[in-house]
Amino acid sequence: MPGLSADRFDVLVIGGGITGCGVARDAAMRGLRVVLLERDDFASGTSGRSSRLVHGGIRYLEHGQLHLVRESIRERETLLRIAPHLVQPLAFTWPIYSGARVGKFKLNAGLFLYQLLALGKSHPHSSLNAAQTQEREPSLGSTGLTGGAVYYDARTDDAKLTIANALSAEQNGALVASHTRATEIIRERGKAVGAVATAKYSGETQEVRARVLVNATGVWQNDLAAGGKSRRARGSKGVHIAVPRERVGNRDALTLISGVDGRVMFCLPAGVQTIIGTTDTWTDESPETVHASMGDIDYLLRSANGYFPRARLTFDDVVSAWAGIRPLASGGSANPTAVSREHSIVADESGVIHVTGGKLTTYRSMAAEIVDRVQEALGEKVRGAPTDSVELPGSDRSVEVAAIERDDPRLAQPLVVGLPYTGAHLVYGITREKAQSLSDLLIRRTHLAFETRDHGRSVAALAAGIVAPLLKWDEQTKSARIREFEQDVGRMFAVA
Numbered sequence: 001m002p003g004l005s006a007d008r009f010d011v012l013v014i015g016g017g018i019t020g021c022g023v024a025r026d027a028a029m030r031g032l033r034v035v036l037l038e039r040d041d042f043a044s045g046t047s048g049r050s051s052r053l054v055h056g057g058i059r060y061l062e063h064g065q066l067h068l069v070r071e072s073i074r075e076r077e078t079l080l081r082i083a084p085h086l087v088q089p090l091a092f093t094w095p096i097y098s099g100a101r102v103g104k105f106k107l108n109a110g111l112f113l114y115q116l117l118a119l120g121k122s123h124p125h126s127s128l129n130a131a132q133t134q135e136r137e138p139s140l141g142s143t144g145l146t147g148g149a150v151y152y153d154a155r156t157d158d159a160k161l162t163i164a165n166a167l168s169a170e171q172n173g174a175l176v177a178s179h180t181r182a183t184e185i186i187r188e189r190g191k192a193v194g195a196v197a198t199a200k201y202s203g204e205t206q207e208v209r210a211r212v213l214v215n216a217t218g219v220w221q222n223d224l225a226a227g228g229k230s231r232r233a234r235g236s237k238g239v240h241i242a243v244p245r246e247r248v249g250n251r252d253a254l255t256l257i258s259g260v261d262g263r264v265m266f267c268l269p270a271g272v273q274t275i276i277g278t279t280d281t282w283t284d285e286s287p288e289t290v291h292a293s294m295g296d297i298d299y300l301l302r303s304a305n306g307y308f309p310r311a312r313l314t315f316d317d318v319v320s321a322w323a324g325i326r327p328l329a330s331g332g333s334a335n336p337t338a339v340s341r342e343h344s345i346v347a348d349e350s351g352v353i354h355v356t357g358g359k360l361t362t363y364r365s366m367a368a369e370i371v372d373r374v375q376e377a378l379g380e381k382v383r384g385a386p387t388d389s390v391e392l393p394g395s396d397r398s399v400e401v402a403a404i405e406r407d408d409p410r411l412a413q414p415l416v417v418g419l420p421y422t423g424a425h426l427v428y429g430i431t432r433e434k435a436q437s438l439s440d441l442l443i444r445r446t447h448l449a450f451e452t453r454d455h456g457r458s459v460a461a462l463a464a465g466i467v468a469p470l471l472k473w474d475e476q477t478k479s480a481r482i483r484e485f486e487q488d489v490g491r492m493f494a495v496a
């Protein structure tokens with residue numbers, strides 16, 4: 001772990017999800033000496049299991065969370081500007097059926113407010129009659145369809161957005177280490193002064209010292225609490241399923257009210273697939289092993305079938321199913337859907353700054369708030385960083401991948417017929433995106449594991465052969481890494 005123990009850093013960030021990577025980028029851009037430790041891969045936690053939306057969160061209007069919606073819309077516009085290669089506008093059709101919980105008047109009033117909160121910066125929404133709704137989405141059931149609306153939010157690649165922040169932090173001088181776990185916080189005279197870090201693949205352990213520590217471990221944060229005190233964010237489990245898009249027949253994204261329980265849910269186009277999600281139920285499951293249950297999948301299929309009656313989706317249509325846990329700042333409510341997605345930033349008695357809650361969408365503004373607290377703790381004048389105007393890295397990816405393919409045409413072959421990933425994407429993942437394992441490559445640098453029924457198992461050996469020379473894997477290491485990948489996808493895509 002070169003460089004980790006060389007010096008005392010200004011700030012040690014523990015956790016390489018969107019929160020930790022956003023904090024590392026902001027702090028590095030302010031000129032602080034930053035180190036970030038991530039136990040697995042960037043975005044291997046909740047940040048790689050989201051609905052992949054950068055959105056104002058229209059459903060939060062129902063709960064009166066105008067402040068959160070306003071902030072989310074502002075951040076959506078910022079991300080569209082600084083990361084056009086990672087965040088793109090997405091049109092949502094919201095169909096309305098007679099007797100719906102959210103009727104035409106309520107929906108139009110909500111979208112009007114949504115538009116107002118965007119201060120004229122977003123695409124205008126429009127109302128649709130039944131024929132126009134059906135024209136936009138012909139596979140929707142027509143019985144009882146009274147109309148609908150079309151409005152705009154944005155889509156992203158959650159893992160790549162997280163990785164882009166890690167790369168940007170590094171470009172600004174931060175030391176960013178994945179597959180390196182903080183096993184313990186070092187406290188001297190009651191004050192946190194660093195952490196013990198263990199690298200997964202080398203087994204090396206060393207102390208990392210810093211003046212201020214930020215615990216951005218999301219649903220894992222209890223593991224690092226002072227004196228073992230419980231401060232775990234209560235988690236809400238969210239499950240998504242991917243089914244072939246041709247089976248659903250949706251053209252664009254749809255916002256739906258589940259006929260099963262009246263919750264807002266999404267059908268999202270993702271290449272040749274449609275992602276349907278999400279559930280929202282309190283869970284005590286471990287974040288390492290959280291997975292979809294048959295009941296979760298049944299709920300999503302029944303909800304979607306209510307809108308797409310001709311599809312008659314069944315369990316056999318499900319290509320993959322996965323779950324994530326939302327770290328929610330307040331866990332008092334019986335209904336997790338009603339709990340705010342706002343965040344809390346709390347320093348414990350030893351000075352560690354713990355972050356809970358938030359959204360992918362608002363990570364940048366949340367990170368700025370956290371780094372303000374870091375600078376206060378350092379006794380420095382608080383001065384912001386231009387994180388809202390400097391572009392995130394990665395816009396040259398397709399050009400670079402094409403260059404790798406030109407240099408070695410064998411790397412231009414698709415790994416799986418019908419999916420857009422080639423050997424060159426793996427090489428790029430290793431050389432430019434800090435990937436170290438097959439799971440990093442097949443789950444997060446590409447989404448191949450989400451998009452194949454065997455979750456990438458049949459190409460694991462091929463992928464290992466391509467990257468082995470770059471990562472200096474011998475035959476034994478190669479086999480071990482294939483086994484590790486099989487265990488990872490076995491856990492992540494289990495259904496039980």
Ligand SMILES: Cc1cc2nc3c(=O)[nH]c(=O)nc-3n(C[C@H](O)[C@H](O)[C@H](O)COP(=O)(O)OP(=O)(O)OC[C@H]3O[C@@H](n4cnc5c(N)ncnc54)[C@H](O)[C@@H]3O)c2cc1C
Binds near residue numbers: 218325
């Ligand atoms: C189903 C679902 C759908 C969602 N959809 C959206 C959406 O569409 N849009 C949106 O804006 N938000 C969405 N969210 C919310 C969003 O995904 C989360 O708020 C966000 O990803 C949380 O990021 P995080 O960095 O705080 O946590 P995480 O991503 O979980 O990161 C924590 C990291 O800490 C690491 N870690 C843990 N312990 C240690 C240790 N000891 N040492 C080092 N590292 C450690 C973990 O490996 C992990 O990578 C969704 C959430 C869920 C569950």
